[in-house]
Amino acid sequence: MSSDAPRGVFITFEGGEGAGKSTQIARLAEALRLASGREVVATREPGGTKRAEELRAALLRGVAKPYGPFAEALMFAAARIDHIENLISPALARGAIVLCDRFSDSTRAYQGAAGGLEPGLIASLERVTLEGLRPDLTLILDLPPEAGLARAQRRGEGEPADRFEAESMRFHERLRAAFRAIAEAEPDRCRVIDADLGPDSVEARIRETVSAWRPDLLPRTGEGHDHAA
Numbered sequence: 001m002s003s004d005a006p007r008g009v010f011i012t013f014e015g016g017e018g019a020g021k022s023t024q025i026a027r028l029a030e031a032l033r034l035a036s037g038r039e040v041v042a043t044r045e046p047g048g049t050k051r052a053e054e055l056r057a058a059l060l061r062g063v064a065k066p067y068g069p070f071a072e073a074l075m076f077a078a079a080r081i082d083h084i085e086n087l088i089s090p091a092l093a094r095g096a097i098v099l100c101d102r103f104s105d106s107t108r109a110y111q112g113a114a115g116g117l118e119p120g121l122i123a124s125l126e127r128v129t130l131e132g133l134r135p136d137l138t139l140i141l142d143l144p145p146e147a148g149l150a151r152a153q154r155r156g157e158g159e160p161a162d163r164f165e166a167e168s169m170r171f172h173e174r175l176r177a178a179f180r181a182i183a184e185a186e187p188d189r190c191r192v193i194d195a196d197l198g199p200d201s202v203e204a205r206i207r208e209t210v211s212a213w214r215p216d217l218l219p220r221t222g223e224g225h226d227h228a229a
Contacts, residue, residue: 005095008095008098009097011100011137011138011210012135012139013102014102014179015141015195016145016148016175017145019142020195021101021102027206028203028206029042029099036216038096039096040096041096041097042099042100043088043101045103052082055076055078055079069117072115073121073122073125076107077129080107080129084129088133100135104126105179108122113175113178113181114171114172137191138186138189139190139191140192140193141195142193144176145175193209208220
């Protein structure tokens with residue numbers, strides 16, 4: 001990366017099942033490309049690379065579940081290491097804006113708070129896996145688990161629920177509380193977005209949030225140049 005290249009920007013999206021993260025990432029990616037003219041990379045976890053996508057398929061089938069939340073967290077960590085080394089870090093080094101559907105906060109919430117893993121184990125795993133990498137901004141899409149699971153069921157069009165969608169309502173309530181606790185503990189990094197709205201309203205709130213955080217990336221309405229013209 002040349003000395004005058006812009007610094008990469010790492011934005012993660014978090015939330016429970018059916019929160020609409022993939023829809024909103026696609027919309028924000030397009031808005032950022034138009035407004036900033038910079039490379040925007042949209043990716044997901046687990047996944048993003050060939051190896052990580054293979055691990056994703058196994059995890060969502062529930063392959064690791066019989067071995068407990070620590071084994072599951074280790075599989076997520078293996079996928080994350082490959083994803084960081086082969087996609088996220090190179091993109092950030094080029095000065096790209098990286099939008100990621102889930103990251104380390106999901107391990108804290110799913111395997112940690114909801115799955116029962118000790119916070120110390122999660123923290124140790126993060127140190128080894130992330131090697132200091134931290135999102136610049138995390139958008140937590142928050143909605144009641146009943147609404148999210150209903151959306152996920154409609155999205156699946158009759159397909160069996162995946163490993164996490166099939167968990168109990170109590171699990172999903174703990175999950176929501178965990179994401180809210182993360183946001184409360186790290187207000188400088190995290191913003192909570194009410195996702196119990198229509199996609200257009202959620203998109204507007206996300207754009208307002210990103211614009212307030214980094215107007216150089218996404219000017220507020222009426223500011224800067226109209227790249228879409």
